[in-house]
Amino acid sequence: MDDLLRDFLTESNENLEQLDRDIVALERRPDDPTLIHGIFRTIHTIKGTCGFIGLDRLEAVAHAAESVLGALREDELSISDALITDVLAAVDVIKLILETLERTEQEPAGDDSVLIARLETWLRGERAHAPEPPAAPVVDRKVTPIHAMAAVPAPAANAATSASPARAAEPASPESPADATGEHRASVADSTLRVHVNLLDKLMTLVGELVLDRNRLIQLTAGQDDASVTSAVQHLNRVTSDLQEAVMKTRMQPIGGAWTKLPRLVRDLAQMSGKKLQLEMHGAETELDRQILQAITDPLTHMVRNSADHGVEMPDVRRAAGKPAHGTIRLNAYHEGGHVIIEVRDDGAGISVERVRKKAIDRGLLTRETADTLSDAQILRYIFEPGFSTAEKLTNVSGRGVGMDVVRTNIERIGGQVDLQSTPGQGAAVRVKIPLTLAIIPALVVLAAGQRYAIPQVNLLELVRVSGIAGEPGVEMLHGAPVYRLRGRLLPLVFLDGVLAARDTTEATGRVLNIVVLQAEGRAFGLVVDGLSDSEEIVVKPLGRHLQGIAAFAGTTIMGDGSVALILDVPGLARQARVVDDEHSREAAEQLQARGATTSANVRTMLVVQIGTRDRAAVELARVSRLEEFRPSNIEYSSGRAVAQYRGDIIPLIRLSEWFGHGTVEDLTSRDRFPVVVHSHHGRTVGLIVDRILDIVEQEVTVHRGRGGAGLLGTASIQGRVTDLLDLDRIIGESLAESEGGEVVELEAVA
């Protein structure tokens, strides 16, 4: 391609993006002369240059648009919806032609006579007698507006075709607007430089290599005494860091770049749907890495479409709800602790939890029974499941097979996270958190199964060390999965060595654990590792082709000592290890958290268990120290009593089904594990063996006394079923007194 054409294309493309924004802004600020002048100048420049290069079709369209804009500039025309639509249509054709030019170096064949005629009707003062174009599909790069236009009967096609050749003969005149543009350009050109992105990418790669070597040198000279060597390495270190920062900056671009097409899009969406939409953009100057910018442009567009399509209501519905007729979609971007946060918020109707629930059930993603146990927030997360779409019908607008699951995948692939929030009647917000750069990221290095692994800092919430000393909170089992109670929240645990060996490790009790609390897909979980190493900045290298399918890994890196380490894919890890069934852990955690907030005295958190084959019983969770699982081998006998060694203590075991005198009792040794409710009080610990742990519920409990028997406080309806309430003190007191001949004896640890 010759330089002239290439330069023309580059400049024109830039100008056209700005043009879209300006034209949409013009609608809102019709009296802004700078906008009009700017728009006119851009089209004028395009027209001039393409006449020069001999691009006839382009020139004809540009000319028609220029004429209309010129009339606008001279106040001979006033701005209206229809006018702007036509001008935008011309801009679209120009874009289409430029695109083809770029690909094939030839103008595409096509007939713009209808469009040009429409534009000219404005000039002749004929307010388009032709009917409005039928609801055309959203003008989108892939759709040729010409075809849409062709459907409209053209009022004066002949006049158009004769007019354009005449005008085309005019050379590009050196008017003052062109000069002004030239001057303006000159000053901008002085302080900026056009650089090919490949060169920047190469710079980035080289800096990455330098960082690796720097890390290596630091390691190698760590123990050295030679002052001149160490000071040289220190200097190299500083310079490398500065260089890294500077090169990263060259790749940084304002996020406004990803937003350029949005005003136009929102306008088109509003037109098509009849809704009134307003787009607010805050923080457009927030910078992020070019590569990331590219990756989020489509997801952002999709989110905005969603808000426009499904969020914002029709004007009359809004007015009826006491809202302004205009729906606002607000984009907000800002830096926060090494990340960029982008929010897409609308003041629409919010996301209908009911619709989501129904859709999830219809799509087979959820059963009705499970759906009933989930909270609203949990149901909403199904929007991110593959195969889901809340659109009743796939409109042309937000269809195209892009679901929120693709959005989330794309965002997570670049190391980011997506979150969804909704307030019925008031609106919804999608929040995206992405790292500043992909190439070099801060990471925590951990050890598992004798190897080192890197965890991106972006996912890291905190580090917890569980010491396993008797009496201190530790790992508990909930429905067969290990959890850890962290400040009242139940944190599902994933054992890294287990995941890597593709097996379930659940040996948790009684050892020192290093828990790395991570966040993925909006949920927190604890990754249990063997040890922790440093935090380092690592250069991320992609997974080779043979490793791409492994969900647990996101990339590779070279450590300071030259060895290769794998980078963990936190969302993949969480998914692969099937982090504890969300329903129960989340609810339990939320209930635990909410306990403080409840005002009703009767609302309690109860642990519900099964005794025998079908009896339900419950005890207040507050009286439970831990939920454990023992094996038959754990049961030992002392003075004819069943006991177990537990955290350095010897505790009596009470089998509840036996205590309550249920007839035939299943032999414990026939099961390989059984649940034990550990209760500690005043230094004495007891293990209560139940047949099954059913649930943890928080609800109002009304005790019906007198219906129970010995060992029961009464009965209550819990989860809609009759449940016995255990009188722990009585059970424990009597059980121990029985065997100890009427004395309650403190069990002492055998030294």
Added chain:
Amino acid sequence: MSAQYSTFLVDGFLFGVDVRRVQEVIRHQDMTPVPLASPVVRGLINLRGQIVTALDLRVRLGLGAHAADARPMNVVVRTDEGAVALLVDEIGDVLTVDPAAWERAPATLPTTARALIPGAYKLDGRLLMQLDVDRVLETDAAVAA
């Protein structure tokens, strides 16, 4: 027209790969194992700052496993997506072969191997098996998805 092959031994068999596909041949390297990957992936190597996947040809060809103390060498081949290292027992010479000496692969090879070996060249007293590098590289990634 004769072709040149970079040759190596795996489990006693002599294999050859088109010399133009071979970037370099290096001695045993420390490898970082990759859990959850297919058994063909032995590990990752740091090759002058590039991270290269090492594929175990014994596993890929369905031949017997390495001895516990074996230190296989690496034949690093070029691909569109970067270099890949193939683990072999011993490195052989670069040999020029006569196309006339080509024949179909022997039936004594295990089935997996036969899919990867289009044919062999009869040399003095031995058979040089022609390895289809691209086929070799087309191996499934993860065991546990």
